Amino acid sequence: MALVIVLIVVAVVLVASGTLVAGTRSRRRDAVLTRARAPKARPSEPVPSVTTPAEPGTAPQLEIQAVHPALKDRLGRARGLLAGYLDQVRGRKGIDEATFEELEEALILADVGVTTTTRVLRDLRDRLHSGALSATDPPALLQALQDDLTSLFEGDVETLAYAEGEGPTVWLFVGVNGVGKTTTIGKLALRETKAGRGVVLAAGDTFRAAAGEQLESWAERADARIVRGSDGADPSSVIFDAVQHAASRGAGLVLADTAGRLHTKVNLMDELRKVRRVAERPPGQLTEVLLVLDATTGQNGVVQARQFTEAVGVTGIVLTKLDGTAKGGVVLAIRSELGLPIKLVGVGEGPEDLVPFDPTEFVSALFG
Amino acid sequence: MFDTLTDRFDAIFTRLRGRGRLGDAEVAEVLREIRVALLEADVNLAVVRELIEAIRARCSGAELAKYLTPAQQVIKVVNEELTATLGGQALKISYASKPPTVVLLAGLQGSGKTTSSAGLARWFRQQGRHPYLIGADLQRPAAVEQLRVLGAEIGVGVFSEPTDPVSVARGGLAEAQRLGRDVVIVDTAGRLAIDRELMDEVRRVSEAVRPHYTFFVVDAMTGQDAVQTAEAFHQALQLDGIILTKVDGDARGGAALSVKQVVGRPIAFLSTGERVADFEVFHPDRLASRILGMGDVLSLIEKAEREYDEEVTGQALQRLQTGTFTLDDFLDQLRQLKKMGPLTGLLSLMPGVPKEMRDAKVDDRDVGKIEAIICSMTPLERADPTVLDGSRRLRVARGSGTSTTEVNNLLRQFKEMQKMMRGIGPMAKLMGGRPGNPSKSSKGTRKKVKGGRVTPSSKGLGPSR
Helix, strand or coil: CHHHHHHHHHHHHHHHHHHHHHCCCCCCCCCCCCCCCCCCCCCCCCCCEEECCCCHHHCCCCCCCCCCCCHHHHHHHHCHHHHHHHHHHHHCCCCCHHHHHHHHHHHHHCCCCHHHHHHHHHHHHHHHHCCCCCCCCHHHHHHHHHHHHHHCCCCCCCCCCCCCCCCCEEEEEECCCCCCHHHHHHHHHHHHHHCCCCEEEEECCCCCCCHHHHHHHHHHHHCCEEEECCCCCCHHHHHHHHHHHHHHHCCCEEEECCCCCCCCCHHHHHHHHHHHHHHCCCCCEEEEEEEEEECCECCHHHHHHHHHHHHHCCCEEEEECCCCCCCCCHHHHHHHHHCCCEEEEECCCCHHHEEECCHHHHHHHHHC | CCCCHHHHHHHHHHHHHCCCCCCHHHHHHHHHHHHHHHHHCCCCHHHHHHHHHHHHHHCCHHHHHCCCCHHHHHHHHHHHHHHHHHCCCCCCCCCCCCCCEEEEEEECCCCCHHHHHHHHHHHHHHCCCCEEEEEECCCCCCHHHHHHHHHHHHCCCEECCCCCHHHHHHHHHHHHHHHCCCEEEEEECCCCCCCHHHHHHHHHHHHHHCCCEEEEEEECCECCCHHHHHHHHHHHHCCCEEEEECCCCCCCCHHHHHHHHHHCCCEEEEECCCCCCCEEECCHHHHHHHHCCCCCHHHHHHHHHHHCCHHHHHHHHHHHHHCCCCHHHHHHHHHHHHHCCCHHHHHHHCCCCCHHHHHCCCCHHHHHHHHHHHHCCCHHHHHCHHHCCHHHHHHHHHHHCCCHHHHHHHHHHHHHHHHHHHHHHHHHHHHHCCCCCHHHHHHHHHHHHHHHHCCHHHCCCCCCC
16 A cells, blocks of 8 residues: 555655756646545534425326336437448448448447447358358348347346335435436336325435425325435435334335436445435345436446446436437447346436336437 | 557567568558557547548558657657547637627536536536526426436536527526526427437527527447437537546546537537536547557546645655655655645556556555555654664554555565666656657656566566556
8 A cells, every 4th residue: 555655655646746847837727726625524423304295195096007108219310420430331232341330430429439339340240251141131130239229138137126025125226426316216116106195305415505395395296105314314324224213113115316416426326325224124125226327328327337247236227318319339248248128218308207127228229 | 358559569569570571461451459449438430430531541551660669650650640639620619709608518418418507507607607597498307406416516506497499598598687697598398319308498498598608418338320310400500519427437438529520629628527516628538548448548647737736746756756755755755745635536547557557456545554554653663664664563563553565565565566666766757858749758658667567566467568
């Protein structure tokens, strides 16, 4: 340990003094002068408050609508770009280098990433050389590619798991900032209360301004209970209280929100580890740790998935904002590198737009 | 998984050097590596193609062969091309002759508009202006509430009412005029570029307030889609600049390059953290190095400048050069270093730090231990560690609540460091002799760390070339 620190000290002395000797470098003190360094106070004794929706008695009857908007329709809105490449491929008489280049570009533009793209295409090439695929049949090649990509998701369990026996099921939601954790929880709460489950929301994002208020308005809409801590409270304690509350009220499901955090922040990831430890403490039974991922995310998504999995054992991915022009191809890279299943996808603003993941539809939408 | 570009190029060129000649085939191989690196950094495919052509034109094999270090040369060219693409004219805010100057922020959901609005307001205040915030995001629950909390934090008024975005914007503007505010920042709801209705709405908001500046807020982690989104927003709103957010993560931020290229307007600001204060003006050269995965020495320097006491550091440098750097000096430096934030973050800013080290989790508590050890020594011991015999070491260990092993470790490392420094003393002078040349100081740092690699105790870090 000492070595690294000694080296850093010296390196920084050199860097700092190197410029200090130079002396005259203009100092950009404008925007960054007084960067607040002290972490927001996190009082050790949070005062959780329990809010119950106005009319708890009016839980709606079991009424699961068969809403499953066709992913392809949603995704199809802006497929022009990719479709162009693939039409070119289809329209050709034979398969040559240009074909592969076009496929490569199509996959990369869908954010599948160079590594996964290269591997998938190498596989296709091999089959072409071995004669398993005809060199004069571009549509068959496309079909083979689609099948390959779809089969990446084979054997996945796409449903969310409920605990068996006593104690509330706990689903923990994690992810970087702005991916839609709170919104996802709100929509799920609506779905689960509609299915007749007692739902408690744990407002574990005690950091971002008004995150609690945001979740509270969802709780009202979904007719779910919510447990909140004071701003800056320890998120673990909020989740602990939520589990206790759910257990005492006989509510079956706790949806635990956490503050968005970049996976590079060591202390925040440590905080999340603690949240997980607390969430799985009986009577709570932690069955899902869901990484919420924004479909617009590029190759950094793989890094995010890896880091969050390492820290808190992610069990599945929720892919949000798929209704835009982004294809969310990074989940293919995540699936093939880390083996994480995709459990839910968000294809619109409405609560009914959070739907189970369908690999076939996803891949064919990718192809336009 | 992903080595830095420099390492990859080095591998290619080392292989070539044996053969002596650098042909077009080799250059093509290098260009392929660059292409992959740029794509991995999420630079849009079309933009990558343009860049590669520009780089190819400047890197003919014959020309490269003249350099002792063709790898460095290629990197330099790539870096210059990236900087040129990212840079261009910087955005200079000119204030409206008839205040208020109106600024509108738009972008996808979750890109960081609300936080950026507050960050921008704070920045304007630092420029001596009197900003006012308008919360026109009536879509996301509690978005206005969030803006109010942030506004209160920085002491900037926030206007909003639960009507519709267009009348909120109009009302807010009137209120700002009444209050005599000279800058108005309008935060809008996140929307998808293909949502015609919502794009229409933001256009109406824009028409209502006639912004002098419209900024597109984009997340540094965005992938290939950045281009299409930016295009659509540009068409609807005529963007004036870009705000790049979540730059504090480890995404390489290639999206910035794509967006810049498509919109043709400068990247104006960076949001580098969750706090309102983490908001700064953009510097193209630094992002270029980052996209290439080369660390960010300039930010490190700036950080150091902010936190370091010049006088103490100047003395420390002198002592380093003359070999009279004592444990006391070391303690001073360590304490200054602590002010700069977690050590792990610092490592990632330094180029040339071996991957093993960059990934090593530096426990900041260890810094405390080292501090305690040194503090438990007498002035004599600090000035001349050689007097520390077994019994003194035991006393120091007890005094600092550590073990003799830890004390021994520190002393051994410190000795190694002194030895190493004697070698680079002249080098440090060289750095000093080139005022304000960032690329030189970056090289200096890299050399230095490499110096560290050859010390016997740093086995396992592995020399890279």
